[in-house]
Amino acid sequence: MSQDISDTFKLQLTQMRTDLLAQLRAQRGGRVGRAESAAEARENASDDWAAADAERDLTFALEERESAELVAIDEALKRIADGSFGQCTDCGIDIGTARLHANPTAMRCVACQEKAEKAHGGVSTPSM
Structure with missing residues (x-):
């Protein structure tokens, strides 16, 4: 970045x-x-x-x-x-700029965040 x-x-x-x-x-x-x-x-x-x-x-x-x-x-x-x-803490790819503008504390890309939420029963985890 x-x-x-x-x-x-x-x-x-x-x-x-x-x-x-x-x-x-x-x-x-x-x-x-x-x-x-x-x-x-x-x-x-x-x-x-x-x-x-x-x-x-x-x-x-x-x-x-x-x-x-x-x-x-x-x-x-x-x-x-x-x-x-700006790098996903799970997979290492770049997090989209649009996602970062919407949520500048995002630690994961959308795909990894969705996986994390599914693993926790649809509840958002702290490392959004």
């Missing part, structure tokens, strides 16, 4: 990382940690603890997904740095 294209993806991934970190901070009320945020939400819930628990569980699930996305972004940035960005 050319340096210009790598630089373009590096800028895109860096912006995605910055946006995601800002979103995580906002969800946690600034720099408040996950446990403190959950305790505060529970204290603020009047008598409807079930609703507060459901909201907390949803928040945790979203944060887990966002944390996994952050790891995927960091891994993609490492692949750019080591020159392996």
Whole structure:
């Protein structure tokens, strides 16, 4: 992959990382940690603890997904740095540029991603 294209993806991934970190901070009320945020939400819930628990569980699930996305972004940035960005980690062929524009954290070509998803019962694996 050319340096210009790598630089373009590096800028895109860096912006995605910055946006995601800002979103995580906002969800946690600034720099408040996950446990403190959950305790505060529970204290603020009047008598409807079930609703507060459901909201907390949803928040945790979203944060887990966002944390996994952050790891995927960091891994993609490492692949750019080591020159392996854009190559399928399973078969080694080039991942299509259109796929990378749609999902710059993609680690696999479409064919290998489909195989991985079938192997896991149709569930997308972390190394998308």
